[in-house]
Amino acid sequence: MSRQSVSRSASAKPTVSATPVPASAVNNVPKQGEHLFEHDGVKAVIQFAQHNGQWIAEFRFRFRCGPFHSGTLPLTINCGHQANLQNALHDAARRMVHAMATATKGHQLNKRQQKAVDALTLWADQFEPTPTTVPSQPAPQPKRFLDLFSGVGGFHAAMKKTGAVCAGSVELDAAARKTYAENFPGDYVTCDDIRKAVASMFGKVDIVCGGFPCQSFSQAGDGEGFDHKDKGALFFETARLIGDLAPESFILENVEALGTHGDGKTLDTILDILTDLGYAVQTCVLNSGEFGLAQNRLRMFIVGIHDRVLANRTTPFEFPRVAPMHQWWWPTSLGLHPPPSNASSRWSVKRQIQRPAPTASKLWP
Numbered sequence: 216m217s218r219q220s221v222s223r224s225a226s227a228k229p230t231v232s233a234t235p236v237p238a239s240a241v242n243n244v245p246k247q248g249e250h251l252f253e254h255d256g257v258k259a260v261i262q263f264a265q266h267n268g269q270w271i272a273e274f275r276f277r278f279r280c281g282p283f284h285s286g287t288l289p290l291t292i293n294c295g296h297q298a299n300l301q302n303a304l305h306d307a308a309r310r311m312v313h314a315m316a317t318a319t320k321g322h323q324l325n326k327r328q329q330k331a332v333d334a335l336t337l338w339a340d341q342f343e344p345t346p347t348t349v350p351s352q353p354a355p356q357p358k359r360f361l362d363l364f365s366g367v368g369g370f371h372a373a374m375k376k377t378g379a380v381c382a383g384s385v386e387l388d389a390a391a392r393k394t395y396a397e398n399f400p401g402d403y404v405t406c407d408d409i410r411k412a413v414a415s416m417f418g419k420v421d422i423v424c425g426g427f428p429c430q431s432f433s434q435a436g437d438g439e440g441f442d443h444k445d446k447g448a449l450f451f452e453t454a455r456l457i458g459d460l461a462p463e464s465f466i467l468e469n470v471e472a473l474g475t476h477g478d479g480k481t482l483d484t485i486l487d488i489l490t491d492l493g494y495a496v497q498t499c500v501l502n503s504g505e506f507g508l509a510q511n512r513l514r515m516f517i518v519g520i521h522d523r524v525l526a527n528r529t530t531p532f533e534f535p536r537v538a539p540m541h542q543w544w545w546p547t548s549l550g551l552h553p554p555p556s557n558a559s560s561r562w563s564v565k566r567q568i569q570r571p572a573p574t575a576s577k578l579w580p
Contacts, residue, residue, distance in 0.1 A: 219495055237458030237459060237492055238414075238459055239458050239460075239462075239492045239493045239494070239521060240458065240493045241380055242291040242292045242493060243289055243290065243291050243491070244271065244290050244291055244292060244294075246262040246263065246264050246290055247263060247265060248263055249263065250263075252305065252338045254331050255327060255330065256279050256327075256328065256331050257276065257277075257332065258276065258277045259274065259276040259277075259311060260274070260282045261273070261304060261307045261531060262275070262290050263290075263307075264290055265300075266292060266296065269296035269297060269298060270296070270297045270298070270300045270302070270303035271290060271291075271294035271297070272286075272290075272294070272297075272300075272301055272303040272304050272307035273290045273294055273297055273307055274307045274308065274310065274314070274511050276335070277479075277482075277483070277486070278318065278319070278328075278332075279474070279479055281337075281353070283474040283498055283499070283515065284318040284467050284498070284499065285402070285482075285486055285496070285498050286311070286314045286315070286317075286495045286496075286497050287486055287489075287494075287497075288490070288495045288522075288525075288531070289490050289491065289492075289493050289494060289495065289522050291493060293522050293525070294522075295349060295350070295528065295530075296488055301342065301343050302343075304342045305343055306356075308339035309339070309342075311335075312335070312336050313530065314530050315332060315336075316337060317529075317533060318499075318530075319332065320536075321536050323535075332490040334399055349527070349528050349529075351526075352524060353524075357379070358377070358380070358381050358421035359381070359382040359420055359422070360374045360379045360382060360420065360422040360423070360424055361382050361383050361385075361417050361422070361424070361456070361460065362374070362381060362384040362385070362425060363383075363409060363423060363425030364385065364386065364409070364425045364426055364427055365385060365386045365391070365394050365395055365425065366386060366391050366426065367391050367394040367398060368394075368395045368398045368399050370426075371398070374422070374424065375399070379422065382403055382404070382419070382420050383404035383406065383416060383417040383420075384404075384406070385407075385408070385412050385425075386407065387404045387408055387466035388404075388439045389407070392405060396491060409449055409452045409453070409456070410452055411481060412452075412456060414456065414459035414460045417460065420460045421462055422462055422463065422464050422465065423453075423456065423457050423464075423465040423466075424465065425453065425467060426468035426469060426514075427449050427450045427453050427467060427469060428447065429469045429470040429473070430443075430445035430446050430447075431443040431447035432447060432470055432473045434470075434472045436493075440476055440477055440481050441484075444504075449486075450485060454488050454489065454492065457489070457494075457519075458492045461493070462521065463520065463524045464519060464521065464524075465489075465494070465517075466516065466517075466518055467516070467517040467519075468516050468517070470471075470513075470515065471513040471514065472523055473485075473515050474498075474500070474515060475524045480571070482498070485517070486498070489517070489519050492524075494520060494521050494522070495519065495522065495525060495528075495531040496519045497518050497519075497531065497532050497534070499515070499516055499534040500514065500515050501514060516534070518534075520532055523566065542569070545575040
């Protein structure tokens with residue numbers, strides 16, 4: 216079943232609200248209309264508005280069949296401006312189709328999923344094609360990151376390898392804070408509760424990273440979601456800090472079941488909140504066991520890039536694909552040896568140990 220509709224009001228004006236606008240969303244433009252599409256697991260919308268006498272349009276899509284895929288772009292003053300509405304709609308539709316193709320690349324779609332993607336492409340083709348030019352963006356600068364729900368420093372270790380500098384960490388558990396400080400000594404700010412954290416504590420922040428509490432979203436948890444004030448509800452504190460700090464990007468992590476919690480409405484809420492803060496947001500479930508680690512651990516990653524630094528308005532961020540196992544780094548010193556170059560990605564790793572002959576003074580365990 217599919218549903219398509221359109222609403223348009225060229226004379227619409229921004230709504231006056233008493234709620235303060237977050238620093239990250241000051242460039243947002245209120246939509247004046249939208250085109251909607253929904254078909255068998257695929258949901259898409261193209262929003263549009265007039266700005267300074269020209270037209271802008273952006274897309275949002277969610278693909279819930281199989282692996283979770285989504286892509287959103289905020290409607291802001293930095294969008295590509297077009298001379299007329301049809302050109303703006305075509306530009307957004309063309310980029311949305313390309314973004315969907317990129318998101319599903321490398322995944323085997325069944326007939327139902329492929330039919331839904333084809334229906335979205337056919338719907339997007341209704342907009343008259345007009346080529347546009349995406350403005351270039353400045354090269355990225357060295358980053359400062361804020362580590363939320365930092366634990367003992369998993370995100371810190373990854374950020375440090377990229378050359379980023381820690382602006383601060385937030386962690387409730389005292390023992391974890393102590394281990395974190397021993398692992399990563401420095402003069403960054405440490406906060407013990409995200410509910411006490413404010414943007415002014417950390418100075419300039421380019422990247423926010425962290426895994427907000429997952430227990431209330433996990434299949435093994437209680438299922439309370441946002442209703443658990445000390446777990447699921449802390450996502451809203453995360454969003455508050457992102458809005459106030461207005462970082463260039465963020466990387467959030469949670470359990471795979473976040474995508475199905477509340478029949479998908481929980482993830483919809485998260486995506487809408489983050490997109491409305493001014494970020495292009497994309498999600499993907501990754502398995503650590505497919506990236507060289509000895510553990511099958513499925514986690515949903517949520518990556519956001521702020522509109523002001525977008526270099527690509529079609530696919531702002533592309534998640535890594537599973538690498539052939541012979542291309543991984545292999546710790547041969549531990550007895551792990553890479554498979555032959557023609558091995559499949561599901562090749563099973565066997566530990567090969569050369570045991571020395573027993574002696575009177577020492578026996579091999």
